Amino acid sequence: MLSPSLAQEIAGDTSAVIGFNVLITDADGVVIGSGDSSRVGSFHEASVEVMRTKEPATHNASQAQLLRGVRPGVTLPLVAGGQAVGTVGITGTPAQVRRFGLLVKRQTEILLRESVMLRSRLLAERAAEKLLADIASYDAQVIEADSLLFRAADLGFDLRLRRIAVAFEVTAPPADTGRRPGAPNPDSRPGAPSRGSRPGAPNRGSRPGAPNLDMGLVRSELLRTVREVFADPQDIVAATAPGRVGVLHRLPARGPVDSPEAGCRRVIDAIAAQDGLAARAGIGEPATAVGGLHDSYQDACEALRLGARRPDGLPVHPIGELRVQQLLATVSQSARNRLLASTTAQLRTQPDWPALRDTITAWCESGFNLVRAAAALHIHRNTVVYRMNKIEQLTGRPLRDHHTTMALYLACLTDHLTVTED
Known part of the structure; x- marks a missing residue:
């Protein structure tokens, strides 16, 4: 001692x-x-x-x-x-x-x-990290679920309770901008603020030395913040990699699932306020068994990866909103290229192809509603109409035909995945 x-x-x-x-x-x-x-x-x-x-x-x-x-x-x-x-x-x-x-x-x-x-505390942290790592890599052909149940019980956790996995990632914003990495600048006017930032919020990315982080300190602060929000004694919280934390959050035994999105946003806001860092979260699906927890955690990590490629720049990514992207990501590159060639060949030659692609995506994800699509794109309704007319002229297909529109939507998601992978 x-x-x-x-x-x-x-x-x-x-x-x-x-x-x-x-x-x-x-x-x-x-x-x-x-x-x-x-x-x-x-x-x-x-x-x-x-x-x-x-x-x-x-x-x-x-x-x-x-x-x-x-x-x-x-x-x-x-x-x-x-x-x-x-x-x-x-x-x-x-x-x-x-x-x-x-x-x-x-x-x-x-x-x-x-x-x-x-x-x-350090021993308990290491044990929780090992438990979460073993759940993340769980293979029923290699290890018995009961062994993980017993180990978790020794740490005070009951893996038979209904849980949902959450994966957090923290990165330093670029030194010359307060925008999230990869987020588009919605206003090109000199000096115009990013629409993604809160009014009056400081430009944390311009802090001198912000990208040069002490990852040990970041890990400690991230763990502390996540534990303050996910404070249930049955919540399993552990670091999984530098700048990453995983959570197996306990859900109510009965009744509707209480989504952890609000808790994720609280963590993200706290990290930004304390350290000026950019944080994101991926959320899996509810599960009750070891195999289900494995799938939920893998889905949370996949949501974190795919969510970074979405043009909306939102920091919380439930896997339920990214199932289509997840499915497309499993398709071979050659199959994706054929889909792009057959549906968007004329559109991709246009200099404003990224804007046309985002318009198709917003149109579909807004329930084919002009007003909601315009709001999602932060542009006037007439601009959406102009772009849609241009898309119909170039493709020779009406966007009111949902079969055509859905094919274009999948192609646009595929293109976005391909661009971000490159």
Whole structure:
């Protein structure tokens, strides 16, 4: 419980403060920390009796001469969890150093408890990381689900409860812009603010040194923030990679599924406010068994990947809104190229093809409604009409024909996937 490095740090700092040498021994009476480094590794005989009785002892010069490795002073037990785990001694005339004894003992025990708690938290974090990693890579042909259930139970988690997976990713925004990486600039006028930013929000991307991140600090802050929001005792929260955190969020046992989207947005806003970083979240589907949790977490990671390619730039990506993109991503590149060639050949030769592609996508995702499509694109309704007329002229097919429109929609999604993969 009492590591030599911690003991040496405590002994050295305390000796410098009180002006008397402080030494710390382990449970066997061996000095593991001392303001006088020459005593480290020596045997302190007085500690053996102090450990046995858990009572302090003082030794004058004549008494100290009779004990191995002991000098005049006071020796006190270090007690943690009701057990003596070592001793702390202060060298000097007993009458002089006795008044420091209880203070040094209490301070050392406090530091020892904090060290034990920190170590316990770190061990729990590592165990949760290993559990989540094993669920993410779960293969029923390789490992039995029951073994993961037992391991989770040892950590206090019941994997049979209904859960939903969430994957978070944090990145530094570009140094010269406050927009999310890859997000389009909706207004090309010099000095115009991005429509994706909140009014009055600072341009966090222009912070000097923002891209040069201490990933260890980012990991710690991200974990803390996620745990503050997903605070249910059954929520499994663990780091999965630098700048990434996974969550297996417990859902109510009955009733409608409470989507974690609101919690995800709270995490994203908190990360942006505290550290000026860009955060995104992918959300899987509800599950109750180990195999289902595996699929849910894989879907959350896939939603995170595919969501970054959407033109809307939104930071929260439920997999339910990306199933079509997920399916298209599994199709071979040659098949995707044939779909593009057969449906968008004329459109892709146009200089405004990205705008035409986004118009088709918005038209379909807005329920074939002009007003909602215009709002999604942040343009006037007449501009949508103009673009749709142009698309019909170039393709020779009416967009009111839903078969034609859906083919174009799939082609546009395919093109966007292909562009972002390149």
